[in-house]
Amino acid sequence: MVLLARTADRLYWGARYIERAEDTARIVRAYNDLVVDYPSDELLRWDPLVAIHGAEIEVAHSADDPAGERAVLRHLIEDRSNTSSIASSVTAARANLRTTREVLPREAWQAVNQLAQYVDSTASAAIERQLRDRFLVRVVEISRRLDGVLESTMTRASPYRMLRLGRLVERADMTTRVLGVAAAAILYNERTHDTERINEEVRWMNVLRSVSALQMYQRRVRGPIDAMTVVQFLLHYSAFPRSVQGCLEEIRSVLVTLPDPQPVLAALEDAEATLTAVDLDDAEAERLDRAMDRVQLAIAGVDAAIHDRYVGPLG
Numbered sequence: 001m002v003l004l005a006r007t008a009d010r011l012y013w014g015a016r017y018i019e020r021a022e023d024t025a026r027i028v029r030a031y032n033d034l035v036v037d038y039p040s041d042e043l044l045r046w047d048p049l050v051a052i053h054g055a056e057i058e059v060a061h062s063a064d065d066p067a068g069e070r071a072v073l074r075h076l077i078e079d080r081s082n083t084s085s086i087a088s089s090v091t092a093a094r095a096n097l098r099t100t101r102e103v104l105p106r107e108a109w110q111a112v113n114q115l116a117q118y119v120d121s122t123a124s125a126a127i128e129r130q131l132r133d134r135f136l137v138r139v140v141e142i143s144r145r146l147d148g149v150l151e152s153t154m155t156r157a158s159p160y161r162m163l164r165l166g167r168l169v170e171r172a173d174m175t176t177r178v179l180g181v182a183a184a185a186i187l188y189n190e191r192t193h194d195t196e197r198i199n200e201e202v203r204w205m206n207v208l209r210s211v212s213a214l215q216m217y218q219r220r221v222r223g224p225i226d227a228m229t230v231v232q233f234l235l236h237y238s239a240f241p242r243s244v245q246g247c248l249e250e251i252r253s254v255l256v257t258l259p260d261p262q263p264v265l266a267a268l269e270d271a272e273a274t275l276t277a278v279d280l281d282d283a284e285a286e287r288l289d290r291a292m293d294r295v296q297l298a299i300a301g302v303d304a305a306i307h308d309r310y311v312g313p314l315g
Contacts, residue, residue: 097109
């Protein structure tokens with residue numbers, strides 16, 4: 001099936017935006033659970049979550065919001081000026097996929113449209129604690145339903161492959177950002193000289209929950225939750241589909257079914273080499289943060305190569 005570059009671009013970015021909205025919802029929900037259940041009087045600040053999308057910004061919050069909860073959640077959930085917020089991501093996904101409905105299963109477009117309508121009507125209220133969890137769960141559920149429809153009913157032709165590439169590139173990137181947020185939280189505590197540190201096991205348990213990895217990690221490791229094993233699991237354990245290595249391997253399996261994938265495969269090999277070079281004797285925050293920056297740049301190289309080969313150059 002011949003696929004026009006503009007259609008490939010919209011499928012690829014529609015899938016990336018859906019994955020970004022889902023993963024942001026997962027991360028916010030996991031951190032919200034940590035804040036609610038944390039067994040201490042310590043005030044857990046929300047500021048490190050701003051680093052999810054790589055933004056080098058500070059979100060201002062008012063005196064009656066000392067932890068930054070409402071300000072950060074508004075930024076991540078409903079702020080239209082933040083192009084990576086859940087609301088902005090879902091809107092962008094719908095705009096991209098609306099013009100490709102002829103190649104999508106009808107049920108897939110219905111799921112996208114339902115997600116957009118739900119987020120439009122509910123995102124502003126989801127800042128409130130009593131409505132937040134229901135909203136985040138619903139975003140994840142509809143996104144998962146969309147993925148299930150595509151997996152079970154869509155022909156394995158070029159449109160499906162572009163959707164898979166978009167999902168996988170975004171998923172790999174977001175997993176590195178989850179680890180980056182963990183590093184940012186540690187560095188934030190050090191910078192502000194907090195006297196009480198977040199319990200190590202609780203912190204890394206939250207990281208696993210952010211990518212729905214806790215149960216699979218426990219089955220694999222069968223031991224205490226600690227920084228090194230969590231980082232190794234999420235980066236290198238390819239049998240887990242949200243690990244970075246697992247995503248890169250599946251990207252390769254998609255690329256080899258596309259015409260002339262050599263330029264993209266070369267970028268993918270660079271990303272795999274960068275990932276392999278990540279050797280953390282301990283999950284010390286600054287080293288982890290720098291390592292995730294390098295992996296993110298390598299994944300961005302894969303994204304750029306996909307654009308150059310299949311959907312036209314970026315910018």
